[in-house]
Amino acid sequence: AQKVTQAQTEISVVEKEDVTLDCVYETRDTTYYLFWYKQPPSGELVFLIRRNSFDEQNEISGRYSWNFQKSTSSFNFTITASQVVDSAVYFCALGQAGTALIFGKGTTLSVSS
Amino acid sequence: NAGVTQTPKFQVLKTGQSMTLQCAQDMNHEYMSWYRQDPGMGLRLIHYSVGAGITDQGEVPNGYNVSRSTTEDFPLRLLSAAPSQTSVYFCASSAGGMNTEAFFGQGTRLTVV
Numbered sequence: 001a002q003k004v005t006q007a008q009t010e011i012s013v014v015e016k017e018d019v020t021l022d023c024v025y026e027t028r029d030t031t032y033y034l035f036w037y038k039q040p041p042s043g044e045l046v047f048l049i050r051r052n053s054f055d056e057q058n059e060i061s062g063r064y065s066w067n068f069q070k071s072t073s074s075f076n077f078t079i080t081a082s083q084v085v086d087s088a089v090y091f092c093a094l095g096q097a098g099t100a101l102i103f104g105k106g107t108t109l110s111v112s113s
Numbered sequence: 114n115a116g117v118t119q120t121p122k123f124q125v126l127k128t129g130q131s132m133t134l135q136c137a138q139d140m141n142h143e144y145m146s147w148y149r150q151d152p153g154m155g156l157r158l159i160h161y162s163v164g165a166g167i168t169d170q171g172e173v174p175n176g177y178n179v180s181r182s183t184t185e186d187f188p189l190r191l192l193s194a195a196p197s198q199t200s201v202y203f204c205a206s207s208a209g210g211m212n213t214e215a216f217f218g219q220g221t222r223l224t225v226v
Contacts, residue, residue: 043201045217047214047215047216050213091155091156099169100144100158101158101207101215104155105154106155
């Protein structure tokens with residue numbers, strides 16, 4: 001069965017600190033996709049990134065970077081030089097054929113000034 | 114560009130009442146799904162549909178019914194509301210299932226008293 005685990009329930013950092021959000025997934029399929037979503041205090045869900053199971057290249061987008069490692073079934077998300085606006089709940093999700101996305105329980109990130 | 118539209122945004126029900134949460138998308142997406150979000154539980158899949166006329170159960174389907182008579186609409190029905198169904202409900206749609214990001218509605222905050 002597929003499963004997504006975000007072991008960190010809450011993380012608190014001070015502005016400009018780097019922070020890594022962990023995501024571990026379980027699946028028997030060889031073809032799958034991994035996602036990260038952000039939910040700011042306003043409540044909407046914002047898509048951040050999609051990665052397929054055949055592409056293990058790390059990706060960087062501004063202050064955001066993602067590290068995908070199939071060997072450890074992990075898809076971790078790093079925010080460099082965090083800012084107050086990064087405060088949100090972050091969800092990791094797994095996509096497989098024939099079903100909807102399966103989400104982890106989320107990590108609440110609080111960035112203080 | 115409306116995207117995914119959920120109505121209502123807020124609702125209070127009495128135990129035993131029935132209601133339908135509406136979800137409509139204008140992107141011609143095949144996949145649609147319903148999630149509920151509870152504190153500390155992340156987003157849990159209730160029901161999903163991979164196309165008109167096709168629905169399937171997710172992780173927490175009990176107490177909810179769905180139908181998909183058109184590509185655009187995917188209503189979620191509560192036949193006899195219970196306090197345990199107090200939650201925030203999100204509808205999502207995506208073009209191709211596992212390999213495309215899901216677009217979410219703004220959510221419906223439901224309270225059952």
